[in-house]
Structure formats: structure tokens, C-alpha cells
Amino acid sequence: MQARTTFEGQTWLHRVRAGLKLAVTLAVVLFTVMLPRRPHLAALVPLSFLLIVWLSARPPLRLMLKRLLVAEFFILGLALLTVFNPAAAPLVAAALIKSNLCVIALLLLTWSTPFLEILHVLRRLGLPEVMLSTLALMVRYLPVLREESRRMQRARASRTFSSGRRLAWRSLGNIIGQLFVRSADRAERIYLAMCARGWK
Amino acid sequence: MRAAVEIKELSYRFPGRPTPALDRLSFRVEPGECVAILGPNGAGKSTLLLHLNGLLPEKFGDAPQLWIDGEPVTPANLAQIRRKVGLLFQDPEDQLISATVFEDVAFGPCQLGIDGPSLESLVKDCLERVGLPGFEAREPHRLSHGEKRRVCLAGVLACEPAVLVLDEPTSDLDPRGRREFKALLQRLPGAKLMATHDLELAVDLCPRSLILDGGKLVAQGDTLQLLADEKLMLAHGLERPHSLLHRHPHGPAYQLHRL
Numbered sequence: 375m376q377a378r379t380t381f382e383g384q385t386w387l388h389r390v391r392a393g394l395k396l397a398v399t400l401a402v403v404l405f406t407v408m409l410p411r412r413p414h415l416a417a418l419v420p421l422s423f424l425l426i427v428w429l430s431a432r433p434p435l436r437l438m439l440k441r442l443l444v445a446e447f448f449i450l451g452l453a454l455l456t457v458f459n460p461a462a463a464p465l466v467a468a469a470l471i472k473s474n475l476c477v478i479a480l481l482l483l484t485w486s487t488p489f490l491e492i493l494h495v496l497r498r499l500g501l502p503e504v505m506l507s508t509l510a511l512m513v514r515y516l517p518v519l520r521e522e523s524r525r526m527q528r529a530r531a532s533r534t535f536s537s538g539r540r541l542a543w544r545s546l547g548n549i550i551g552q553l554f555v556r557s558a559d560r561a562e563r564i565y566l567a568m569c570a571r572g573w574k
Numbered sequence: 575m576r577a578a579v580e581i582k583e584l585s586y587r588f589p590g591r592p593t594p595a596l597d598r599l600s601f602r603v604e605p606g607e608c609v610a611i612l613g614p615n616g617a618g619k620s621t622l623l624l625h626l627n628g629l630l631p632e633k634f635g636d637a638p639q640l641w642i643d644g645e646p647v648t649p650a651n652l653a654q655i656r657r658k659v660g661l662l663f664q665d666p667e668d669q670l671i672s673a674t675v676f677e678d679v680a681f682g683p684c685q686l687g688i689d690g691p692s693l694e695s696l697v698k699d700c701l702e703r704v705g706l707p708g709f710e711a712r713e714p715h716r717l718s719h720g721e722k723r724r725v726c727l728a729g730v731l732a733c734e735p736a737v738l739v740l741d742e743p744t745s746d747l748d749p750r751g752r753r754e755f756k757a758l759l760q761r762l763p764g765a766k767l768m769a770t771h772d773l774e775l776a777v778d779l780c781p782r783s784l785i786l787d788g789g790k791l792v793a794q795g796d797t798l799q800l801l802a803d804e805k806l807m808l809a810h811g812l813e814r815p816h817s818l819l820h821r822h823p824h825g826p827a828y829q830l831h832r833l
Contacts, residue, residue: 570661572685
């Protein structure tokens with residue numbers, strides 16, 4: 375996933391060392407997080423920085439918006455909790471600004487850096503091996519899972535003759551459930567294959 | 575002489591199942607021998623293969639029932655056993671766990687404490703042996719099915735096993751992929767044990783075969799003689815392979831080895 379978006383349209387941002395990008399992203403996120411709890415003019419600092427990077431690297435707008443939208447669900451979910459208390463409106467606004475800034479910083483990082491490079495940097499920084507191998511396995515098996523769910527959806531579609539929305543939702547539920555079960559089975563087989571090659 | 579694999583009275587029952595998956599199996603595989611394990615689906619072939627690597631049973635009994643290269647398979651020496659037995663799984667996706675081909679082939683040797691330039695040359699060597707030189711930086715999910723399987727094989731070879739155990743090594747491969755993979759297997763030294771439905775594979779590579787059905791060893795012996803026995807074949811969900819019925823259209827030179 376990362377590799378594909380990286381190979382097309384290489385920009386200067388892609389050529390910056392992964393370690394440096396990771397450090398700058400971390401700095402931006404830390405700075406943003408430590409801003410006051412209410413909307414503050416200081417938020418313009420990370421905003422203008424990200425704007426400059428964005429405008430000079432020009433990431434594909436639709437792809438970035440799509441990814442931002444995924445994160446937005448979680449952000450808005452948090453915001454909903456505070457809607458019941460109108461006095462909290464400025465707090466919610468600040469939280470929205472901050473989380474969006476952080477997510478955009480991370481989006482720029484993951485768009486311009488192959489995940490493998492980020493992992494290498496994290497390994498050099500001495501992150502616990504368990505965390506790293508979990509991340510690496512996730513990246514390795516996401517395409518397999520995607521392919522598996524696509525196959526199931528296709529097989530389901532080939533035997534779906536009516537166009538009921540309820541049926542569609544139910545079969546989507548089934549597919550997600552199946553995916554869980556199959557993933558658990560696969561995890562078992564992967565573990566056996568790792569043991570067979572000396573994993574302890 | 576020490577057998578590469580020796581099994582005496584091996585039984586296994588999956589928890590909660592009424593019938594045993596393996597029922598008092600006994601056989602030997604000599605060093606350097608290539609043996610096919612044939613039988614219908616659910617005969618216990620894959621279960622048997624997992625035993626060879628000590629991945630099953632979950633709980634070991636008191637007396638060992640399996641010996642690899644003269645060593646009993648016990649909880650105490652599982653690490654050595656797993657080094658001696660290279661297991662190639664049926665689905666390469668299960669076996670390819672790393673983000674790059676290099677890391678995957680290096681997975682086993684890393685556990686053995688090999689690193690630096692010797693690791694690099696070992697990986698390079700193993701990839702050359704399976705016919706994929708220069709594939710180090712490739713990502714597993716971008717390889718073809720045949721290439722994935724070969725990377726898996728390279729990862730197994732990197733541990734320098736004495737016995738190679740293969741689960742359906744030619745399933746899902748196109749005819750060329752199958753031919754190439756067969757030739758590749760034939761070049762590898764050491765004892766080989768392969769569970770397969772590909773009877774032509776058994777004819778071409780394995781002078782001896784075992785036939786499993788319902789967890790029992792129902793026949794063993796010369797592959798060509800067993801496969802020519804129509805009655806035996808049909809009784810156990812198998813059939814006489816075409817190469818034993820007709821002459822091959824491309825002549826005998828096309829095949830790997832003949833009668």
C-alpha cells in the first residue's frame with residue numbers, strides 16, 4: 375500500500391531520510407498536543423508548517439482526504455461525547471483542531487515514507503521487539519486479508535440475485551465474521567510455520 | 575544405519591474428535607530417500623507432517639514414538655528437531671511472514687544466531703538455489719504463487735535441514751511452475767517426505783510411497799507398483815495416474831525419470 379503510493383510521483387518529501395521525517399513529525403505532534411486546552415493562536419505554527427510542506431509536496435488530495443476521513447470518525451466520536459455539555463464547545467473545537475493537525479502530520483509521514491523504513495528507524499531507536507514484530511506482521515498480512523475479503527465478497531456477490539439492502543448488510547456482517555474466524559485460523563498456521571523454523 | 579525418520583506405533587487424536595487422526599503408524603525413511611505420502615482428503619497426511627516437526631502433539635507421552643536422524647522427538651530437544659526437519663507448508667501465505675524476501679529467508683538462520691555478512695551470503699545462496707537470484711528486496715505480496723513457494727523453500731533450506739517435509743508442494747502451480755518446482759526438488763539432497771494428491775509428482779520423484787487412509791497406513795512400497803494397482807487406488811480415493819496409462823506425448827526425455 376505504502377510502496378505503491380511512493381513509487382508514483384516521487385517528491386522531495388520522499389527523498390528526505392525516514393529518521394528525520396519521523397523526528398519532525400514527532401516534534402509537530404508533541405508541540406500540537408501541548409497547546410492550551412482552548413483554541414489558541416499558537417496552533418497557527420504547526421498549521422502553517424504543515425501547509426508549507428503540503429503545498430510544496432502536493433500529495434494526491436483525494437487519497438489524503440479519504441485517509442483523513444477514516445481518522446475523522448474517531449475524532450468526531452470523541453467530539454460527540456462533549457456535545458451534551460455546551461460549555462465545553464471551545465474545548466471540543468480545540469480538540470478537533472489539534473487532532474486534525476496531528477493526523478495530517480502522520481498522513482504526510484506515511485504517504486511519503488515506506489512503512490518498512492519507519493520500522494527500521496523504530497528498531498534502531500530500540501523499541502521493544504514484540505511491538506515491532508506485531509507491526510511488521512500487520513503490514514505483511516493486510517494485503518492478504520484485503521485479498522481474502524475481496525474473494526469472499528465476490529463469491530457472495532456471484533450468488534446474490536436480489537438487491538435488498540438488508541441482505542447486503544447481513545452478508546457484509548457475515549463476511550466480517552468469517553474474516554475474523556479465518557484470520558484466527560491463519561494466525562494459528564502462521565504460528566506453526568514460525569515454530570517450524572525455530573521460533574521460540 | 576540410522577534412519578532419517580523412524581516412526582513406531584504413532585497415534586494421535588484431535589481433542590474432542592471420536593476417531594483418531596493417526597492410528598498406530600509405523601514406518602522408516604532412509605537417509606537420502608524420497609517418499610510420497612498419498613491418500614484421500616482427511617487421511618491424516620498433514621497431521622502426520624506436523625508430528626515430524628514436533629508441532630503436534632500438544633502434550634507428549636512418556637515414550638518417544640518418533641526419531642529424526644536417530645534422535646527421539648521429545649519436548650527437551652524440539653529446537654534441534656525443528657532445525658533438522660524443514661517443513662514447507664501448503665499455503666505460502668502462512669509461511670511468508672516478513673516484509674521482504676531477504677528478511678523471510680533470514681528468519682530461520684537469525685534464530686540460530688547467524689548474522690552480518692555470513693547471513694547475507696547464506697540468503698543469497700539459498701535464493702540462487704531456488705532459482706530466484708536478486709529477489710532479496712522484493713515484497714512477498716508482489717510475488718507470483720510459484721515465486722512465493724520458492725521463497726518459502728529458500729527459507730527452509732536456509733536452516734540446512736537433514737529431512738525436507740513438504741505438504742502439497744505442487745498444488746496451485748501452473749504446469750510450468752509444477753515442472754520447475756519438481757526439477758528443483760529433485761536437485762535437493764537429503765531425505766524428502768511429501769504429502770501430495772499430485773500422483774505424477776509421486777511417479778516422477780518418489781521411488782517409494784506410503785498410502786494413508788483414515789489415519790492408518792494401508793499400503794507401502796514401490797510407487798509404480800502401488801499406483802498400478804487399480805483396486806487399491808480406487809479403494810482409497812486415488813486413481814492410476816495418466817502417465818502409467820498412456821505414453822507421454824512429448825516422449826520419455828520430457829519426463830524427469832521413467833520406469
